[in-house]
Amino acid sequence: MKTVSAPYQFKGGIHPDYHKELAWKSAIERMPNPSELTVPMSQHLGAPAKVCVSPGDAVKKGSLIGEQNGFISASVHAPVSGTVKAVVQSCSATGRSCQAVVIESMDDGETEYFEPIVEWLHTHKERLRNRIGEAGIAGMGGAGFPTRVKLSPPHDKPIDTVILNGAECEPYLTSDYRVMLEHADKICIGAEIIQHILGAKTVRIAIEDNKPDAVRAMEKACAQERQGIEIDILPTGYPQGSEKQQIYNITGREVPRGGLPMDVGCVVENVGTSLAIYEAVVHGQPLIERVITVTGEAVERPANLLVPFGTSYRKLVEHCGGVRESVAKVISGGPMMGFAVGSLEIPTGKTTSGLVLLPSGCIQQFSSQACIGCGRCVDACPMGLVPSELSQFIEADDIEGAERIALMDCIECGSCAFVCPAHRPLVQHMRRGKTGVMARRAAADAQTRK
Amino acid sequence: MKPENTSERFIVSSSPHIHEGSSVERIMLDVLIALTPALAAACYFFGFDALRLTAVCTATSIATEWLCRVMMRRNRSIGDLSAAVTGVLLALNLPPSLPTWMAVLGSIFAIGICKQIFGGLGYNVFNPALAARAFLLISFTGMMTSWSDSDWSATLTLNEGVIDIATGATPLGAIKDAVKAGREIPGFTLAGVARLFIGDTNGCLGETSVFALLIGAAYLLYRRVITWHIPAAYTATVVIFATVLYCVNPQTSVMPHIHLLSGGLVLGAFFMATDMVTSPVTKRGMLIFGVGCGVVTMVIRTVKTGAYPEGVSFAILFMNALTPLINRGCRNRVFGAKS
Numbered sequence: 001m002k003t004v005s006a007p008y009q010f011k012g013g014i015h016p017d018y019h020k021e022l023a024w025k026s027a028i029e030r031m032p033n034p035s036e037l038t039v040p041m042s043q044h045l046g047a048p049a050k051v052c053v054s055p056g057d058a059v060k061k062g063s064l065i066g067e068q069n070g071f072i073s074a075s076v077h078a079p080v081s082g083t084v085k086a087v088v089q090s091c092s093a094t095g096r097s098c099q100a101v102v103i104e105s106m107d108d109g110e111t112e113y114f115e116p117i118v119e120w121l122h123t124h125k126e127r128l129r130n131r132i133g134e135a136g137i138a139g140m141g142g143a144g145f146p147t148r149v150k151l152s153p154p155h156d157k158p159i160d161t162v163i164l165n166g167a168e169c170e171p172y173l174t175s176d177y178r179v180m181l182e183h184a185d186k187i188c189i190g191a192e193i194i195q196h197i198l199g200a201k202t203v204r205i206a207i208e209d210n211k212p213d214a215v216r217a218m219e220k221a222c223a224q225e226r227q228g229i230e231i232d233i234l235p236t237g238y239p240q241g242s243e244k245q246q247i248y249n250i251t252g253r254e255v256p257r258g259g260l261p262m263d264v265g266c267v268v269e270n271v272g273t274s275l276a277i278y279e280a281v282v283h284g285q286p287l288i289e290r291v292i293t294v295t296g297e298a299v300e301r302p303a304n305l306l307v308p309f310g311t312s313y314r315k316l317v318e319h320c321g322g323v324r325e326s327v328a329k330v331i332s333g334g335p336m337m338g339f340a341v342g343s344l345e346i347p348t349g350k351t352t353s354g355l356v357l358l359p360s361g362c363i364q365q366f367s368s369q370a371c372i373g374c375g376r377c378v379d380a381c382p383m384g385l386v387p388s389e390l391s392q393f394i395e396a397d398d399i400e401g402a403e404r405i406a407l408m409d410c411i412e413c414g415s416c417a418f419v420c421p422a423h424r425p426l427v428q429h430m431r432r433g434k435t436g437v438m439a440r441r442a443a444a445d446a447q448t449r450k
Numbered sequence: 451m452k453p454e455n456t457s458e459r460f461i462v463s464s465s466p467h468i469h470e471g472s473s474v475e476r477i478m479l480d481v482l483i484a485l486t487p488a489l490a491a492a493c494y495f496f497g498f499d500a501l502r503l504t505a506v507c508t509a510t511s512i513a514t515e516w517l518c519r520v521m522m523r524r525n526r527s528i529g530d531l532s533a534a535v536t537g538v539l540l541a542l543n544l545p546p547s548l549p550t551w552m553a554v555l556g557s558i559f560a561i562g563i564c565k566q567i568f569g570g571l572g573y574n575v576f577n578p579a580l581a582a583r584a585f586l587l588i589s590f591t592g593m594m595t596s597w598s599d600s601d602w603s604a605t606l607t608l609n610e611g612v613i614d615i616a617t618g619a620t621p622l623g624a625i626k627d628a629v630k631a632g633r634e635i636p637g638f639t640l641a642g643v644a645r646l647f648i649g650d651t652n653g654c655l656g657e658t659s660v661f662a663l664l665i666g667a668a669y670l671l672y673r674r675v676i677t678w679h680i681p682a683a684y685t686a687t688v689v690i691f692a693t694v695l696y697c698v699n700p701q702t703s704v705m706p707h708i709h710l711l712s713g714g715l716v717l718g719a720f721f722m723a724t725d726m727v728t729s730p731v732t733k734r735g736m737l738i739f740g741v742g743c744g745v746v747t748m749v750i751r752t753v754k755t756g757a758y759p760e761g762v763s764f765a766i767l768f769m770n771a772l773t774p775l776i777n778r779g780c781r782n783r784v785f786g787a788k789s
């Protein structure tokens with residue numbers, strides 16, 4: 001085990017105010033089970049799970065309630081024991097409408113977990129992969145890509161490096177930080193399980209230098225005879241947690257345009273995902289809860305809560321003492337890439353890393369102006385794009401023009417919009433353009449198939 | 451407070467949900483702040499005329515901006531301060547003795563023709579203040595090239611012959627005259643160079659005091675309103691060009707530092723060429739832009755048959771026209787692209 005400074009640094013990026021001090025010091029607390037949970041079937045990227053319970057069924061904590069539906073999908077389990085009250089149409093944390101199972105919870109302590117795999121090092125890789133799949137694990141950093149798929153690269157893409165993403169570069173959020181501080185040992189074992197499955201030579205744990213105690217905790221946990229684990233300290237900045245940028249910082253390899261991390265021999269997993277893998281393998285616990293940071297200047301008592309999925313945002317806020325001033329914006333996730341939600345009646349899910357409540361004093365409402373060509377967005381873009389030009393193309397409905405100048409390489413990190421003095425809705429434009437490109441590609445696909 | 455208070459409607463908008471707090475107004479305010487030393491120097495050296503022209507240009511620019519927006523039924527934009535910046539910059543690019551009505555005309559041209567017809571701030575191709583200056587220079591060449599009579603030529607030296615400098619010439623004008631007439635190029639004493647630096651010479655209101663301009667430039671760099679790329683590329687090109695010329699032919703050229711300190715180079719390089727709207731967005735583009743400005747400036751300044759002793763404004767305008775092209779040719783390498 002050694003600790004090094006990440007040897008490379010991507011171009012671009014920004015330095016927002018972090019506001020992490022709000023929730024930084026609050027140890028993870030377990031949120032009491034709410035009396036009723038609405039568990040969405042879509043908490044991951046890909047097809048929603050298929051409901052496999054009916055109203056009236058009794059479920060235990062960990063019982064399967066939604067089956068994985070296709071290759072890119074993830075199963076869903078009951079976060080509490082109780083009775084299925086209804087199957088309803090609800091909305092997921094990402095605002096997508098999907099089916100959800102309403103469970104009336106009963107605190108009887110009954111569980112239905114998988115059989116623990118304690119000797120994982122001597123277990124067949126396929127079995128471990130299956131476990132991760134059946135436990136419903138999806139990337140917990142935000143995108144929610146099913147982890148089983150990520151851990152099954154084709155044979156011609158050997159993986160030599162596993163990167164554990166503990167950068168947590170989003171302002172306000174502290175859930176990964178607390179998880180590293182309090183569960184470093186488990187994260188390390190989770191990382192070794194991933195390493196074992198992929199046959200990777202090294203594990204690199206990426207942490208920003210504004211979290212020295214997380215670095216120390218991980219160092220301590222990894223100190224004992226762990227092979228090939230290295231901690232890479234990243235300079236604080238946004239988007240250090242972005243997959244491509246992180247791979248570059250640590251290995252100097254650039255994921256080719258349109259490619260995936262496995263194209264350069266890397267797999268990046270969030271530290272929270274690593275913890276979930278540990279729980280699923282060593283304790284047989286499916287993914288039914290996660291740590292969520294409830295924070296923001298408008299929250300009475302910012303906290304890091306261990307929350308069963310399906311708990312509504314309102315319950316989280318209530319648990320944190322309510323709000324102290326009127327809330328202007330509620331963000332699911334971090335303020336750079338999270339979604340603003342219109343109501344608190346939204347259930348938490350696997351990708352809910354935080355809930356940020358901002359009073360009107362902390363958000364700026366701007367009207368957008370014409371681009372003044374300052375070039376700040378160009379300097380800020382970590383993907384080397386020219387956001388000003390892209391946005392002008394898209395505004396003029398020249399989607400092809402935008403595509404020609406690499407629209408599809410945009411990672412929607414928001415760095416450009418963060419710095420734009422003309423307050424242009426650059427990310428909104430990028431999304432609109434990308435949707436346009438996708439629609440056109442789909443139409444072209446349909447044409448060729450005919 | 452009770453959580454019920456959270457049942458209001460929240461703002462739903464696209465990410466990112468935070469912003470660094472910069473704004474166009476703040477940038478323009480910074481430019482105005484950065485121009486105050488030059489304005490003060492102008493008042494010191496040129497007295498009332500400096501105030502007169504600055505007030506007239508600024509007021510006319512703002513009024514024109516307001517009127518155009520009203521007539522075009524567009525949202526008001528004088529609040530973004532860009533019209534004020536254009537006004538001050540235009541004034542600083544005028545000779546002190548220019549009649550007031552010409553300044554008014556120039557300001558109307560700058561805002562009305564060069565900016566608002568194109569659609570307002572952000573859409574203009576040319577720097578409005580420079581375009582207006584060029585317009586005035588072509589329309590009223592006499593008034594635009596008659597300078598007040600500073601006694602700066604007393605600091606010149608000649609090896610032989612008599613100093614024959616028309617009263618009311620700028621240093622660059624005097625040099626050009628000498629070159630054209632095939633006379634010996636005058637040398638500058640240390641005192642002469644010092645006067646060029648502090649601005650005690652003939653020239654446009656805001657261009658003479660390099661010292662004052664550099665204070666403002668330092669502020670702009672510190673505030674990150676401008677970056678070093680354009681000014682550095684521009685001035686370095688001028689210096690290299692002048693050095694080569696001087697080495698090749700010392701009889702008909704002046705030393706590089708004279709080129710650097712005289713005329714509108716410093717004003718142009720730090721305040722005009724760096725205009726965001728009309729200069730490239732990428733760093734590589736900015737460097738090319740700066741080099742281009744430098745080359746064109748020196749060609750105009752040193753070509754014997756050229757009509758104008760000074761080329762800064764035409765050089766920048768020329769490069770303004772090339773900016774869209776430079777932007778297209780100088781995009782950054784996309785992350786992950788095969789180099």
Ligand code: SF4
Pocket residue numbers: 380381382383384385386387409410411412413414415416417426427430
């Ligand atoms: S959102 Fe897209 S265009 Fe803007 S900085 Fe990020 S990657 Fe670049």
Ligand code: SF4
Pocket residue numbers: 370371372373374375376377378387388391416419420421422423424731
């Ligand atoms: S930051 Fe905004 S104003 Fe500046 S170039 Fe980019 S889009 Fe234009």
